Amino acid sequence: MKTFIKVIVFSAVILSVYTIFPMTLPQQRSEPPPLEEKVGALTMDKFIDIGKDIFDGKRGGFGGCILCHDPKLKRAPELVNMHATSEDRLKDPRYKGKAKSGEEYLRESMEEPSAFVVAGFGVAGSNDTKSPMMEIKKYLKPWEINAAIAFLQSKDGGDVTVQPPTGAEGGGEKEAGAGAVAAPPAPAKTPQEFFQKYGCGACHKHEKGGIAGALAPDLTHIGSSGAKRKPGMGARDYIRESILNPAAFIVPGMPPIMPPGFGDRMTAGEVEMAVAFLADSK
Amino acid sequence: MRKKKIVLVILFVLVFLQVFPLISVSADSVLAQEGHSVTSVEEAPSKAVFAAPKLKPGDYPQLGWVKSREAVWVAAQVHLFFGAFVLAVPIFVLVIEGLGIFTKDERYDHIAHEIMKVSMTAFSLTALTGGLFTFALLTLYPDFLKYLMRIFQPTVIFYILAFIGEAIVCYTYYYSWDALRYGTRKWIHLTLGLLLNTFGMTILFIADAWTGFMMTPVGVDAAGSPITDNIWVFIRNPFWNPLNLHRFIANIAYGGAIVGAYAAYKFLSSTTPEEKARYDWMGYTSNFIAIAALLPLPFAGYILMAEIYAYSQQMGITAMGGIFAWLFIVQATLIGSVFLGANYYLWCGMGKISGAERYTPVIKYIAGVIVLAFLVWLTPHTIVMTAIEMKKIGGSHAALLSPLGIMPAKNTAANTMILFTFLSFFLYRRANKMPTAGWVGAGTVVMKVFFAAAWVNIIFLGIYGYLVPTAFKVRASVPQVLSTLSVALILLILDVIMHRKARTLGPIQWGKMSPRSQYALFLLAVSFTWLMALMGYIRSGIRQHWHVYTIMRDASPDAYTPPIGHAVLVATTATVIFMVLVIFCFWIAQLSTVKQEPLPGIAGASGSREEER
Numbered sequence: 002m003k004t005f006i007k008v009i010v011f012s013a014v015i016l017s018v019y020t021i022f023p024m025t026l027p028q029q030r031s032e033p034p035p036l037e038e039k040v041g042a043l044t045m046d047k048f049i050d051i052g053k054d055i056f057d058g059k060r061g062g063f064g065g066c067i068l069c070h071d072p073k074l075k076r077a078p079e080l081v082n083m084h085a086t087s088e089d090r091l092k093d094p095r096y097k098g099k100a101k102s103g104e105e106y107l108r109e110s111m112e113e114p115s116a117f118v119v120a121g122f123g124v125a126g127s128n129d130t131k132s133p134m135m136e137i138k139k140y141l142k143p144w145e146i147n148a149a150i151a152f153l154q155s156k157d158g159g160d161v162t163v164q165p166p167t168g169a170e171g172g173g174e175k176e177a178g179a180g181a182v183a184a185p186p187a188p189a190k191t192p193q194e195f196f197q198k199y200g201c202g203a204c205h206k207h208e209k210g211g212i213a214g215a216l217a218p219d220l221t222h223i224g225s226s227g228a229k230r231k232p233g234m235g236a237r238d239y240i241r242e243s244i245l246n247p248a249a250f251i252v253p254g255m256p257p258i259m260p261p262g263f264g265d266r267m268t269a270g271e272v273e274m275a276v277a278f279l280a281d282s283k
Numbered sequence: 284m285r286k287k288k289i290v291l292v293i294l295f296v297l298v299f300l301q302v303f304p305l306i307s308v309s310a311d312s313v314l315a316q317e318g319h320s321v322t323s324v325e326e327a328p329s330k331a332v333f334a335a336p337k338l339k340p341g342d343y344p345q346l347g348w349v350k351s352r353e354a355v356w357v358a359a360q361v362h363l364f365f366g367a368f369v370l371a372v373p374i375f376v377l378v379i380e381g382l383g384i385f386t387k388d389e390r391y392d393h394i395a396h397e398i399m400k401v402s403m404t405a406f407s408l409t410a411l412t413g414g415l416f417t418f419a420l421l422t423l424y425p426d427f428l429k430y431l432m433r434i435f436q437p438t439v440i441f442y443i444l445a446f447i448g449e450a451i452v453c454y455t456y457y458y459s460w461d462a463l464r465y466g467t468r469k470w471i472h473l474t475l476g477l478l479l480n481t482f483g484m485t486i487l488f489i490a491d492a493w494t495g496f497m498m499t500p501v502g503v504d505a506a507g508s509p510i511t512d513n514i515w516v517f518i519r520n521p522f523w524n525p526l527n528l529h530r531f532i533a534n535i536a537y538g539g540a541i542v543g544a545y546a547a548y549k550f551l552s553s554t555t556p557e558e559k560a561r562y563d564w565m566g567y568t569s570n571f572i573a574i575a576a577l578l579p580l581p582f583a584g585y586i587l588m589a590e591i592y593a594y595s596q597q598m599g600i601t602a603m604g605g606i607f608a609w610l611f612i613v614q615a616t617l618i619g620s621v622f623l624g625a626n627y628y629l630w631c632g633m634g635k636i637s638g639a640e641r642y643t644p645v646i647k648y649i650a651g652v653i654v655l656a657f658l659v660w661l662t663p664h665t666i667v668m669t670a671i672e673m674k675k676i677g678g679s680h681a682a683l684l685s686p687l688g689i690m691p692a693k694n695t696a697a698n699t700m701i702l703f704t705f706l707s708f709f710l711y712r713r714a715n716k717m718p719t720a721g722w723v724g725a726g727t728v729v730m731k732v733f734f735a736a737a738w739v740n741i742i743f744l745g746i747y748g749y750l751v752p753t754a755f756k757v758r759a760s761v762p763q764v765l766s767t768l769s770v771a772l773i774l775l776i777l778d779v780i781m782h783r784k785a786r787t788l789g790p791i792q793w794g795k796m797s798p799r800s801q802y803a804l805f806l807l808a809v810s811f812t813w814l815m816a817l818m819g820y821i822r823s824g825i826r827q828h829w830h831v832y833t834i835m836r837d838a839s840p841d842a843y844t845p846p847i848g849h850a851v852l853v854a855t856t857a858t859v860i861f862m863v864l865v866i867f868c869f870w871i872a873q874l875s876t877v878k879q880e881p882l883p884g885i886a887g888a889s890g891s892r893e894e895e896r
Contacts, residue, residue, distance in 0.1 A: 024848040
């Protein structure tokens with residue numbers, strides 16, 4: 002019995018050390034992104050950003066166009082210069098679809114992928130008459146498909162022909178409950194209000210901004226340090242990118258904890274106000 | 284005979300308990316229930332089309348005060364502990380039994396039989412905890428379980444068959460031990476052991492396919508709908524083989540550690556020199572198996588992480604550079620403890636070997652190198668820090684030490700620890716022998732040069748890793764590993780040849796071990812168990828808020844990633860539960876050897892005792 006007690010005590014001491022040591026380390030709980038998001042009246046820039054997120058698979062529940070349309074993988078046609086390419090496809094003798102414009106062609110490609118299959122990308126044995134692509138309309142709302150179209154048209158310098166949703170069209174669909182319409186968020190009027198509204202102080206610090214978080218980079222002098230983070234990119238562009246797409250550049254030594262959909266909740270005016278304020282923080 | 288039947292009936296009930304929920308959810312009932320949330324495809328044209336359910340918090344049943352995630356977490360972990368143990372035991376029992384045939388040393392057979400005996404109750408507890416785990420999943424995460432079982436429906440049948448096969452062969456293997464002990468019959472028994480392992484591996488590989496799919500899903504589209512009818516596509520997901528390899532090796536190390544702890548306890552409780560010698564030898568053999576499996580384990584872990592990075596860089600960054608980074612520091616602490624504990628046991632063991640005193644001066648250098656390598660392994664590169672901490676070290680990285688936190692340094696440290704642990708074992712096994720071959724001098728020089736060259740090569744490649752892009756860093760780890768493995772292989776071969784007709788410097792005095800040394804074996808068992816819980820959490824936790832990564836979201840109130848303190852408390856809880864149950868298994872095994880003295884006046888009692896004698 003004495004041996005048994007000794008062994009138990011020894012094991013308990015080891016287990017206690019193993020348990021207590023991690024408890025002395027920084028404790029951080031990581032929350033999942035919200036299940037529902039509010040899409041109020043969107044600016045065109047935000048609308049395109051959402052389209053880019055869809056393309057990159059950064060919107061929950063959809064893996065992203067890039068899974069197949071990655072030029073390295075060559076699973077599906079590369080989506081470059083789509084503002085022009087989409088018009089060219091309509092002139093292809095093999096085209097038998099119903100689209101009359103580039104925008105309609107892009108929408109048709111997502112809703113009925115087999116309407117036109119780019120040569121060499123059809124299902125094996127179908128002689129390029131059947132597309133292996135899933136029907137995107139099953140996974141994306143109409144306004145999300147429009148956002149993807151807007152991104153595809155704009156990414157290589159083309160004109161965007163689709164319009165952002167109104168509050169009822171976009172927000173209503175995402176809100177829980179039939180007929181609910183998300184009211185456009187009241188824009189923050191000052192940088193301090195901006196920081197408070199979006200909870201930046203939970204992680205970031207900025208002396209003039211009145212926030213003192215300690216988990217993410219200190220933004221007090223981001224106007225200077227931000228200009229050096231990415232070669233060829235100025236402080237303003239870097240800050241804007243960091244807000245809209247936090248994963249684009251992770252500051253060395255910092256955890257990638259900033260939620261990716263943060264920018265989706267802000268108005269364009271708010272983003273630009275924050276960018277201007279932070280870029281001047283030198 | 285009646286006892287066997289009862290055991291089989293109980294086992295059948297346990298198996299049924301475990302598999303019934305799987306059958307029930309994988310049948311047509313799922314199709315009938317999928318209307319509201321099992322599929323997001325509004326117009327399902329046929330039964331073949333289904334998607335991962337898009338759940339809401341209300342879709343997760345709550346059982347009063349029971350915390351759903353913790354309940355499933357602990358149940359899964361305890362089941363995995365037992366699963367690992369009972370899958371490992373037949374592997375090394377088979378090896379030990381084979382060694383007994385090969386060396387004609389009866390001790391191997393005895394120890395193999397005893398290990399099987401103490402693990403028999405563990406087989407039943409594996410089934411029981413598996414049943415509880417499945418019940419918890421079915422009750423608390425029904426939609427997730429339904430989806431997973433729909434994807435893997437055909438494999439469930441094989442899982443059930445393998446489980447039944449494992450149970451039947453396991454009991455046959457154990458109870459036929461004495462009946463099939465010698466001659467040709469022994470080979471039949473060995474074949475049964477092989478069959479037992481085949482069933483065990485099948486169970487492991489099927490379960491790994493399910494787990495792997497949750498981590499690295501393939502064969503489904505973005506909504507989780509299968510894009511193929513070929514079940515093999517889901518099974519052979521990118522995570523599957525690395526997980527199979529890692530769990531296979533780790534299970535052996537783990538089983539060795541648990542049996543080593545049993546032997547250590549028996550050693551400490553023994554009162555006769557014979558018993559002490561027997562359990563000392565059992566402890567040594569178990570420790571040897573645990574260490575032999577531990578040495579390649581970091582390489583298997585490396586492959587596992589590389590596969591995670593290859594599948595999703597984001598998941599890799601979450602693990603190594605995000606909120607889980609600190610847990611890898613904790614992991615390094617435990618692995619360091621395990622290596623030091625295992626080496627300490629070997630160094631203590633050298634005290635009972637005549638001739639080992641030749642190597643005593645070397646031990647302090649080995650210890651020094653292992654501790655240094657341990658500290659390098661422990662040094663972090665990227666961790667969460669407070670602003671005050673960052674200010675103190677002058678930035679987000681420590682200028683002097685942070686270079687030791689990246690992979691070239693870690694790989695060098697890991698290989699060095701393995702190399703010098705091998706050296707401890709190498710010295711131990713040759714301690715009481717003096718080679719008499721004419722080429723001993725030259726052979727020894729060759730071995731020393733080879734060892735030194737390999738170590739220099741490992742360090743050189745580590746430094747080289749700082750000078751080249753990441754892709755080359757990763758590639759440099761391969762020759763590092765090959766250096767370590769080739770040293771182990773070539774030195775062992777040379778040593779075996781060199782020690783043919785060697786002169787013995789004295790006997791190994793089995794049983795002449797200090798009680799202190801036995802605590803190293805307890806350290807190994809506790810550390811391995813807790814480490815498994817911790818690493819299991821990291822592996823599962825890096826999916827963050829996904830049941831199936833990027834395919835099926837966890838919408839439950841428990842979808843957050845808990846703080847480190849919360850996670851280790853759960854790991855400790857599971858470890859304590861497992862250890863209590865293991866002690867129960869050992870106690871039951873011990874109880875079977877106890878006979879009550881006959882009470883006076885009981886008819887036939889004395890006769891029975893005479894017969895037994």
